[in-house]
Amino acid sequence: MRSRDYGNDVLAGDWRRPRKGTIPEVPAESGLVAEDPASGFCGAVVHCAKDAVTLEDRFGKRRVFPLAPAGFLIDGRPVTLVRPAAAPAGPRRSASGSIAVAGHSARVARQSRIYVEGVHDAELVERIWGHDLRVEGVVVEYLEGVDDLPAIVAEFAPEPSRRLGVLVDHLVPGSKESRIAAEVSAPDVRIVGHPYIDIWEAVKPASVGIAAWPRVPRGVPWKEGVVEAIGWRCSTGEAWKRILSRVNTFADLEPELLGRVEELIDFVTVGRHA
Numbered sequence: 001m002r003s004r005d006y007g008n009d010v011l012a013g014d015w016r017r018p019r020k021g022t023i024p025e026v027p028a029e030s031g032l033v034a035e036d037p038a039s040g041f042c043g044a045v046v047h048c049a050k051d052a053v054t055l056e057d058r059f060g061k062r063r064v065f066p067l068a069p070a071g072f073l074i075d076g077r078p079v080t081l082v083r084p085a086a087a088p089a090g091p092r093r094s095a096s097g098s099i100a101v102a103g104h105s106a107r108v109a110r111q112s113r114i115y116v117e118g119v120h121d122a123e124l125v126e127r128i129w130g131h132d133l134r135v136e137g138v139v140v141e142y143l144e145g146v147d148d149l150p151a152i153v154a155e156f157a158p159e160p161s162r163r164l165g166v167l168v169d170h171l172v173p174g175s176k177e178s179r180i181a182a183e184v185s186a187p188d189v190r191i192v193g194h195p196y197i198d199i200w201e202a203v204k205p206a207s208v209g210i211a212a213w214p215r216v217p218r219g220v221p222w223k224e225g226v227v228e229a230i231g232w233r234c235s236t237g238e239a240w241k242r243i244l245s246r247v248n249t250f251a252d253l254e255p256e257l258l259g260r261v262e263e264l265i266d267f268v269t270v271g272r273h274a
Helices: 119-136 149-156 176-182 222-230 236-245 255-269
Strands: 025-027 033-035 042-048 052-056 062-066 072-074 077-082 113-116 139-142 164-168 189-193
Touching: 042 062, 113 119, 113 255, 119 139, 119 236, 119 255, 149 164, 149 176, 164 176, 164 255, 176 189, 189 255, 222 236
Parallel strands: 025 077, 113 139, 113 164, 164 189
Antiparallel strands: 033 042, 033 072, 042 052, 052 062, 072 077
């Protein structure tokens, strides 16, 4: 007895794919997990355009794929992802992607705090997470570098009801920042960082209108070197205003920064530790 699913020759044609007409079309809704079989990349849908879909994996890495027939797998089965139909207006979203709380007054500030390295860092965090922070009652303060971080943490005197989160630039193995951070060890302190020399680099180059952030030679002040390499005829302060004006939502920032800030907000607001 022969199955009707196959012809006379099981090696003829593309036997790996279901027969024509059996591959379902699935709307690429936000959060849907799909896999690109060619590369093995698996992630959740974060954006769907007319001809392409953006997936983000569990590490925060994003890739864009064309919306091709039978181009993806869901639960191991081939599917054709299609652009979702326009949905009725849903909850308004904040710049961070969270649901905006309408008519909410700022909560009385918690004792817990988030420290960032500089004014630019604080302005960027406020631009994307300002709404969330006011809802949660979290204050962001800035340090002028991390050289005195151990002393600053000791002065803050963290405890379960008074947690401290710290965001550090260029926190990579072997860096000065990593050595200083290693000197701080306390259960109610969390120090996280991104790999970029300065918070400027955490903004996606495409959002700023450049192909990539320039490589600045050693011995040249980084911000000044960037401004010169890009060809902007302005001060670093004016350059930062230009960069910040191009940041509108979380999609304009690199995942390496997004995950770290979300981690700190969770840390200083969780349960009884808030």
